[in-house]
Amino acid sequence: MPIPIAATTEVSGLIVDLAVVLAAAKVGDEIFKRLGQPALIGEILAGLAVGPAVLGFVELNATLEVFAELGVVFILFWVGLETRLDEMQAVGATAGRVGVAGVALPFAGGYGVALALGEDSTTALFIAAALSATSVGITSAVLESLGALRTRVARTILGAAVIDDILALILVAVAVGIAAEGGVDVGAIALSIGLAVGFVAFFALGGVRAMQQRPGILQAPRFSESPFLPAVILCLALAALAAEVGLAAVIGAFLAGMIVAETKEQHPIEDEIAPLYAFFPPFFFASIGISLDLDAFVDPGTIGVLAALTAVAIATKVVGAYAGARALGDRAALAVGVGMVPRGEVGIIIAGIGATEGVIDGELFAAIVGMSLLTTIVAPPLLRRLLNPAAH
Amino acid sequence: MPIPIAATTEVSGLIVDLAVVLAAAKVGDEIFKRLGQPALIGEILAGLAVGPAVLGFVELNATLEVFAELGVVFILFWVGLETRLDEMQAVGATAGRVGVAGVALPFAGGYGVALALGEDSTTALFIAAALSATSVGITSAVLESLGALRTRVARTILGAAVIDDILALILVAVAVGIAAEGGVDVGAIALSIGLAVGFVAFFALGGVRAMQQRPGILQAPRFSESPFLPAVILCLALAALAAEVGLAAVIGAFLAGMIVAETKEQHPIEDEIAPLYAFFPPFFFASIGISLDLDAFVDPGTIGVLAALTAVAIATKVVGAYAGARALGDRAALAVGVGMVPRGEVGIIIAGIGATEGVIDGELFAAIVGMSLLTTIVAPPLLRRLLNPAAH
16 A cells, blocks of 8 residues: 655655656666767767657656756856856957858758748748857767867857857847737837846846956855855856846856856866766756657658758858858857757747747647757767867 | 746746755754754744745745755754664564554544544544654754763664654555545555565665675775765665655655765765755745745634644653653663654655645644644754754
8 A cells, every 4th residue: 555645746846757757867867878989979869769659658747857957057157167258259250150141051051941931921930040059068979078168169169159049039039029919019129138138148247257266255254164055056046047038058158157267266167066966967858859859751742851851961060150150260160050050948848939939830849859969960970070180 | 127038937047046045954053053042943933934924935846845855854864873773672572662652642632633633543643643753854854963872862763753654554555445435455565564664674674784895895986096986875865765665764864874984994985975954954844834825824713723733743652652761861862752753754754645645734734733733843953952952
């Protein structure tokens, strides 16, 4: 007779889910490491294996999604810790060109292919926006695993990803305006953009400067002997605030990391962040696999749309970002192009907004989700090969 | 115009909640440290402040409850890391006496006071079971903050808490049997008890012995350079399994900590567990405050029941556990008695089961919740005074 502990059944069921997902992700990691393949692909496939598509041990729920989001938040926080503002500013012009060209080409390509597939102009706008997005979490994890975070390629990708997120915000605002009201509220969009740009500028410039002037401030509270918890609170707060102004939460986490990095001479904080960076990210990678619905792709029509979108998404992003990054040299520019390819959750979010607005149907949504996942899975092995010729 | 990112609104709202709760808990911690008071009371009151009872910034939800549960799971995992099986066996007889006497007296007292308050015998059974429970999370945190984990008092409390949890399982099974079917299914209850005892014996004895024989096993996987993630996976798995066999999840976490402790000579793991032990427990303490519903206590009748239950709960637990622990000497035995006082979430869970069975009404439930919280808040200052005469 199992005791009916009603008050805790849900909570203990969720802890079972967390244990299953973490253990599965690490088994996938282990298998792929032994095969000499990228560990994060192993974690994604492990999520697919335990998810509804195959074994059905776990389903996505709000708690798992929060753990996944904290996974990518702590990836970008870690990346921010390895990044200095002046180094970002040094690649600023190149990152700007990569960001703009890496959005313009996929947008044009996405709009064109959508019209060619017979979609109307509002639907094409959402498809184009979904193809323009960049999800920097996967690429950051690959760069970190190759020890390549402190390279110009990495900084250019990170800077361009921040710019892409602001541009995606604009595109989505315009698309939603057109879908919902048949017109664009220029004042409201300008306000959104102002908030987003102001957020980035205020914390990147002001936050870093404030920390340079008072590098001991995170150690001031008595509740903690190290700056660890104050730094984590700053990370969560800026992630939440970034989401509130319409940006990706990871942009806030990245800025928090850059701010905290200014205190590193006082207290090496990486040793304490490392366990969180080990604990949470597997939930992010596994969730990508858990959310994969294989049934959606048995329809030949969907597969055709998926193939077209994916081909355009990869080609336009690589070419656009490569063109923007040519100043770095051919191989590095190509690495930047490949590094910008993953759409990850950002493309899926934009498609979800389109579905909410009633302009993206089920087949298109499945195709965009598939495109986001394929671009996410395809980029890491290529990036490893470009940055680390010794790897296989 | 806020961008309606439907797919992520819930997740980013939950991350806002986490940031608010963690920041508030640490502000409460800071204030209480500066006042020279127990930090965890500051964290509980901070939860009360941001919760529905006062400011209403956050409400309990499944994700917050999972973070709270992981908080107490990592407290007990940490405590287990500081505990050796042979040290537990050395206090085994005393812990057994404390566990049995510390359940028998509160049970008898709770049953008596419930009948005196005019409740029927089935309701009295649930009240008695709720008064018998022990929640070891709060006491563990106090013992840790005083550096007293490696004392005989601490080990006796931990051993007795394991025994209490098994006894509570029996009492709840009997109470549910009587409430639901009007009779007790002896076979089913024997099976429950067998599972619970078997779980504890198998992992305490077998798990520790297996780890002694192969202390390097947690470092075998290639996915991780340290035993950190394998240890965390073991912790979550045993916590989930303990909950599945009807025990508290923290019992599994404690056993996992004891097992992992056997590998410490190979690799000092505490440095890597410490950040999780800093990150999660504030959610546990703050959640206690968030769940506090002050409105329930404006009714004079409820306050009377609450006062009676709390007085009986404290007196019977202190006297019972003290009597069981007399072999340790007067002051140490009293510390054990006080350390067993907090009912925490265990008392609330039992009351919740009674409510589900329809034998605990709203007023009684509020009184039991209040009793659980009062016993939880009252114990830490007393325990500090007993164990550390220097700290006021």
